Amino acid sequence: MFRVRSDFHRTRLAIAALFCFLGFQYATWTSRLPALTSRLDLSAQELGLLLMACGVGAAASFPLVSALMRRLGSRRLAFVSALSLAVLLPALYLAPNYPVALVVICCDGVAAGGLNVAMNAQGSALEVRHGRTTMAQLHATFSAGSLAAALLASGASLFTTSLTAHFLAATAVLALLLGYSRPRLLTDEPATGERATDGPATDERASDERATGAPASGDEAPKRETERRRGPVLPSRATLWMGLAMVFGTVTEGAMNDWSALYMEDVVHASPQLVPMGIAVVSVMMVVARLVADGWRSRWGDARVVRYGSALAGTGLALALLTGGVLPTLVGFACVGLGVAAVTPCVYVAAAAQGPEALSLVAATGTTGLLAGPALIGFVAGATSLVWGMAVVAASALAVSLCATRVRWRTPETPETPETPEPPGTGPAQAAPAR
Structure with missing residues (x-):
């Protein structure tokens, strides 16, 4: 152990x-x-x-x-x-x-x-x-x-x-x-002693x-080789939903990094000393949340962490935009940092489980979101106002929550349900799992 x-x-x-x-x-x-x-x-x-x-x-x-x-x-x-x-x-x-x-x-x-x-x-x-x-x-x-x-x-x-x-x-x-x-x-090839032909070890190795x-071994190798010769595989519907979740998540992150200070200055009219606090609150909350988010994932699962977290980010920011004022704005920004911190890690885990093509595509969409997000907010702000531009950020966070309902997420580890013991003399005794 x-x-x-x-x-x-x-x-x-x-x-x-x-x-x-x-x-x-x-x-x-x-x-x-x-x-x-x-x-x-x-x-x-x-x-x-x-x-x-x-x-x-x-x-x-x-x-x-x-x-x-x-x-x-x-x-x-x-x-x-x-x-x-x-x-x-x-x-x-x-x-x-x-x-x-x-x-x-x-x-x-x-x-x-x-x-x-x-x-x-x-x-x-x-x-x-x-x-x-x-x-x-x-x-x-x-x-x-x-x-x-x-x-x-x-x-x-x-x-x-x-x-x-x-x-x-x-x-x-x-x-x-x-x-x-x-x-x-981690090595890309499974160890020799782990090359079982069936059972849970096989499922773990395949995952x-x-x-x-990593290259496949055994009977899967010819199949993988055939896939390589055929060229890239079209992304599945689940992969596309992961890509959308990543796009909206990175739009939210990128826009908050680039526009929060300007929003604090031009809309909230914060003092020069408080203007940098917008990005500071978002950054600190994201780092703190990522340090503890793995515990949330183990307890509640990636699906709930992403859905509820992105909903918190979108709702908190929307309420801050409606309320106005320095303190409500900082609280709303804190909700964004706290809520979206675990989105990209969870999406990467879900994409990696689908294979390298899915992971590469999701990573590329994440970069696209980081590029397009600040520009999109700037376009909306120029056509209307920065308040509406930040409203797009809130909508992007809520869109992550909707996309998350269509993704196959990692589930938390749960203890197995104990089986009903067999009558004496009908088979080997079954020990009850430890609680």
């Missing part, structure tokens, strides 16, 4: 290092956008296109990532993607001009898309293998990585204005994270293989 538990914690730390890696890498170069803008002499439009190139690369990586997941498995894809991101970071500050920087950022988006799929597949497989929830906490480490990158950027700016020194230090941190996680990740994108 001790061995299994320590294996779980050791692997969880390795996967958490990947989540931290992605958050750290992304926040490192975004935190130095002013310096990059000055060095490359970019206009506002050019900077916007640069940021869009990263998102477009991540969203367009779906076919490539799906194929690589089937060919390499999540463990090797994670290593290749993370290594590419570590190389692309210094390549960005070495870019001699704007066109080269655009290519580097687009490649960065593709590699980030690959790592996003691979690390979520690893997290889902860890839950399947050990029968424990942990995905929400893994997503919390992404935020921790972003925070660490921001602190490093702030510290580096105190000692030097050199972008080279900062990015080299950040690359060293990425190398340490990758070096730690690589040997401890684990779907989650990690």
